[in-house]
Amino acid sequence: xxxxxxxxxxxxxxxxxxxxxxxxxxxxxxxxxxxxxxxxxxxxxxxxxxxxxxxxxxxxxxxxxxxxxxxxxxxxxxxxxxxxxxxxxxxxxxxxxxxxxxxxxxxxxxxxxxxxxxxxxxxxxxxxxxxxxxxxxxxxxxxxxxxxxxxxxxxxxxxxxxxxxxxxxxxxxxxxxxxxxxxxxxxxxxxxxxxxxxxxxxxxxxxxxxxxxxxxxxxxxxxxxxxxxxxxxxxxxxxxxxxxxxxxxxxxxxxxxxxxxxxxxxxxxxxxxxxxxxxxxxxxxxxxxxxxxxxxxxxxxxxxxxxxxxxxxxxxxxxxxxxxxx
Amino acid sequence: xxxxxxxxxxxxxxxxxxxxxxxxxxxxxxxxxxxxxxxxxxxxxxxxxxxxxxxxxxxxxxxxxxxxxxxxxxxxxxxxxxxxxxxxxxxxxxxxxxxxxxxxxxxxxxxxxxxxxxxxxxxxxxxxxxxxxxxxxxxxxxxxxxxxxxxxxxxxxxxxxxxxxxxxxxxxxxxxxxxxxxxxxxxxxxxxxxxxxxxxxxxxxxxxxxxxxxxxxxxxxxxxxxxxxxxxxxxxxxxxxxxxxxxxxxxxxxxxxxxxxxxxxxxxxxxxxxxxxxxxxxxxxxxxxxxxxxxxxxxxxxxxxxxxxxxxxxxxxxxxxxxxxxxxxxxxxxxxxxxxxxxxxxxxxxxxxxxxxxxxxxxxxxxxxxxxxxxxxxxxxxxxxxxxxxxxxxxxxxxxxxxxxxxxxxxxxxxxxxxxxxxxxxxxxxxxxxxxxxxxxxxxxxxxxxxxxxxxxxxxxxxxxxxxxxxxxxxxxxxxxxxxxxxxxxxxxxxxxxx
Numbered sequence: 129x130x131x132x133x134x135x136x137x138x139x140x141x142x143x144x145x146x147x148x149x150x151x152x153x154x155x156x157x158x159x160x161x162x163x164x165x166x167x168x169x170x171x172x173x174x175x176x177x178x179x180x181x182x183x184x185x186x187x188x189x190x191x192x193x194x195x196x197x198x199x200x201x202x203x204x205x206x207x208x209x210x211x212x213x214x215x216x217x218x219x220x221x222x223x224x225x226x227x228x229x230x231x232x233x234x235x236x237x238x239x240x241x242x243x244x245x246x247x248x249x250x251x252x253x254x255x256x257x258x259x260x261x262x263x264x265x266x267x268x269x270x271x272x273x274x275x276x277x278x279x280x281x282x283x284x285x286x287x288x289x290x291x292x293x294x295x296x297x298x299x300x301x302x303x304x305x306x307x308x309x310x311x312x313x314x315x316x317x318x319x320x321x322x323x324x325x326x327x328x329x330x331x332x333x334x335x336x337x338x339x340x341x342x343x344x345x346x347x348x349x350x351x352x353x354x355x356x357x358x359x360x361x362x363x364x365x366x367x368x369x370x371x372x373x374x375x376x377x378x379x380x381x382x383x384x385x386x387x388x389x390x391x392x393x394x395x396x397x398x399x400x401x402x403x404x405x406x407x408x409x410x411x412x413x414x415x416x417x418x419x420x421x422x423x424x425x426x427x428x429x430x431x432x433x434x435x436x437x438x439x440x441x442x443x444x445x446x447x448x449x450x451x452x453x454x
Numbered sequence: 455x456x457x458x459x460x461x462x463x464x465x466x467x468x469x470x471x472x473x474x475x476x477x478x479x480x481x482x483x484x485x486x487x488x489x490x491x492x493x494x495x496x497x498x499x500x501x502x503x504x505x506x507x508x509x510x511x512x513x514x515x516x517x518x519x520x521x522x523x524x525x526x527x528x529x530x531x532x533x534x535x536x537x538x539x540x541x542x543x544x545x546x547x548x549x550x551x552x553x554x555x556x557x558x559x560x561x562x563x564x565x566x567x568x569x570x571x572x573x574x575x576x577x578x579x580x581x582x583x584x585x586x587x588x589x590x591x592x593x594x595x596x597x598x599x600x601x602x603x604x605x606x607x608x609x610x611x612x613x614x615x616x617x618x619x620x621x622x623x624x625x626x627x628x629x630x631x632x633x634x635x636x637x638x639x640x641x642x643x644x645x646x647x648x649x650x651x652x653x654x655x656x657x658x659x660x661x662x663x664x665x666x667x668x669x670x671x672x673x674x675x676x677x678x679x680x681x682x683x684x685x686x687x688x689x690x691x692x693x694x695x696x697x698x699x700x701x702x703x704x705x706x707x708x709x710x711x712x713x714x715x716x717x718x719x720x721x722x723x724x725x726x727x728x729x730x731x732x733x734x735x736x737x738x739x740x741x742x743x744x745x746x747x748x749x750x751x752x753x754x755x756x757x758x759x760x761x762x763x764x765x766x767x768x769x770x771x772x773x774x775x776x777x778x779x780x781x782x783x784x785x786x787x788x789x790x791x792x793x794x795x796x797x798x799x800x801x802x803x804x805x806x807x808x809x810x811x812x813x814x815x816x817x818x819x820x821x822x823x824x825x826x827x828x829x830x831x832x833x834x835x836x837x838x839x840x841x842x843x844x845x846x847x848x849x850x851x852x853x854x855x856x857x858x859x860x861x862x863x864x865x866x867x868x869x870x871x872x873x874x875x876x877x878x879x880x881x882x883x884x885x886x887x888x889x890x891x892x893x894x895x896x897x898x899x900x901x902x903x904x905x906x907x908x909x910x911x912x913x914x915x916x917x918x919x920x921x922x923x924x925x926x927x928x929x930x931x932x933x934x935x936x937x938x939x940x941x942x943x944x945x946x947x948x949x950x951x952x953x
Contacts, residue, residue, distance in 0.1 A: 171788025327594035342798020
């Protein structure tokens with residue numbers, strides 16, 4: 129009893145020492161410029177979100193946050209670089225839903241683990257997907273599209289922004305929930321996938337609100353459903369997944385900030401607090417709103433739970449639809 | 455008339471002092487990165503993107519656009535004077551442009567390149583202004599079957615019309631096809647020839663191949679020669695082409711402008727594909743194709759006109775539909791998003807001053823470029839006229855920086871060195887690398903479109919002959935083969951008689 133108390137005391141003091149050193153570290157941090165790894169080349173939606181947060185974080189932390197674009201291998205190269213970085217709080221990574229919850233379900237040669245390689249900080253933004261059809265079809269609502277597809281299985285085609293991307297899995301999720309068969313036609317990115325929809329090469333497209341909203345607003349194609357809980361001010365006429373009777377179709381491409389696993393907890397908490405302030409700033413909502421991007425914020429635990437849930441969901445969809453890479 | 459009213463709005467926007475200034479900055483920077491091998495517009499625009507936060511949207515877009523088409527002018531200077539493509543789209547300019555320089559006609563080659571680019575650029579901009587909407591719809595009507603037939607025509611024509619040994623040309627095209635297959639397959643998601651390296655999952659970058667084979671390979675080969683036989687001609691000679699030069703060049707310029715304008719609109723097209731296509735067409739149409747590669751002015755005028763026209767019209771899909779057709783246009787999307795402008799069909803109506811201002815600024819930029827490139831060409835030349843012991847390390851350095859900056863990847867730099875060795879080997883074996891590059895670009899596109907066409911037709915191959923566009927292209931292909939068969943036979947006879 130006495131011995132165990134002594135051990136307990138020693139452990140406590142050790143713990144206090146560790147806590148204190150963590151606190152000292154956190155007090156000094158950041159003392160040099162930080163890096164934010166972005167898994168896409170400059171110019172896209174991920175880069176826009178990454179650069180905005182990098183800019184705002186440098187103002188909040190008093191140190192420059194440098195954006196490091198590391199595109200390639202469907203975001204795996206960036207994830208690997210972030211997983212290998214020193215856990216000292218100077219390397220942040222802009223993680224995407226694809227990187228942490230889709231790719232790990234499809235590829236078996238990844239050199240990172242979505243749940244153990246990183247410490248989640250906070251989700252920062254999300255973009256819902258839209259299901260849109262062109263003049264090839266008469267459907268003006270999702271119900272009509274489903275009825276049409278049931279009448280002629282496999283005859284209707286949909287374009288996605290690539291094999292094993294969120295656009296693709298979102299389309300497969302729709303097929304599964306609605307119990308229909310559509311022909312999947314993959315393209316190299318969103319631009320050619322939407323060109324194919326505009327040109328009538330395919331009949332349906334599943335892609336992000338950012339990409340499809342301008343085409344729907346201009347009346348070039350019809351939006352049938354938005355995969356978010358609320359309607360978007362960009363497309364007030366387009367109903368949500370729940371409104372069309374498929375609440376489980378709700379899904380979004382999200383971005384979040386993660387740091388290498390074993391980064392001191394105090395640093396994670398400081399970053400989380402700063403991200404919270406940035407996300408609640410009216411300027412952020414205004415900046416992202418025009419592109420259909422919603423600022424998001426949550427605790428590290430909530431982010432970890434989001435990663436876990438999406439990993440499970442996309443794993444089920446990928447297995448059911450036999451989607452694979454490699 | 456609508457067009458004139460729109461152009462008036464454009465001129466009003468483009469001719470403000472600040473927009474003129476940013477246009478000048480853009481085209482000067484573009485010429486500079488064009489002249490320097492390795493550094494390209496993609497890397498430059500990517501680096502400048504954050505700076506544009508502080509500018510107005512019009513200023514930002516005008517400057518970034520200037521870098522892109524300015525690079526098309528600058529790239530030809532290096533190609534002609536040092537036989538290195540300053541820009542990937544000036545690869546074919548090396549062939550005849552440098553041959554002209556060796557004949558002491560470097561000035562004329564530079565002159566016709568600048569004038570041809572200007573004429574074609576102006577025509578293409580007029581086309582963008584007058585017909586962007588119908589042209590965008592024409593591009594939309596290109597289905598996967600039509601693309602496949604177009605690319606097949608291009609590839610077969612490249613092999614058949616290649617200079618020198620037919621067998622070597624075929625081997626080079628096939629090697630290019632194989633290199634193009636590296637990476638994750640779009641349709642099945644399978645990795646091919648990646649050796650498990652994630653850096654190869656997206657395939658080999660075109661910059662890596664062209665810098666390696668043309669840039670580094672050429673430098674190694676040049677080190678074997680002594681400097682006195684420098685391929686860099688110090689004397690430019692006269693700058694303005696003669697009446698005879700104009701007579702030979704005006705048709706290629708117009709054809710190049712037409713071809714470049716069309717190919718520029720297609721997704722994945724743009725400056726590079728246009729210049730290749732124009733060279734092949736000119737060589738085919740020439741009464742004496744053997745002059746090509748020996749300093750034929752048509753081989754400079756056509757491709758240079760085409761790459762500039764293609765650079766201009768590749769803005770059409772972006773401006774009219776909001777869809778980027780190549781990496782540079784994807785960066786322009788980023789620049790628009792920074793300023794809260796969502797690219798799409800609505801931009802033309804909602805922001806006419808931005809839309810028309812950008813178009814008119816492109817023409818203003820072309821005028822500035824003509825001024826920069828004709829009277830001031832001496833300055834750019836001096837940049838390249840430094841001795842080899844200084845110039846080569848500098849070029850290698852710029853190549854490395856340029857390659858690295860595309861993906862921020864050291865692996866790409868190492869790969870470039872490997873391709874440099876391959877390029878040296880090809881020079882030693884007297885294999886022309888142009889068919890290799892064309893195979894590398896067209897191979898993966900052909901496969902993608904072939905398989906997509908078959909997927910959409912549910913496995914019915916008749917789609918290639920029932921679509922009118924595809925049928926026309928395939929018939930043209932047949933015509934090319936029939937027309938060229940006599941030449942093929944002649945080549946083979948010549949080959950046999952050599953033995």
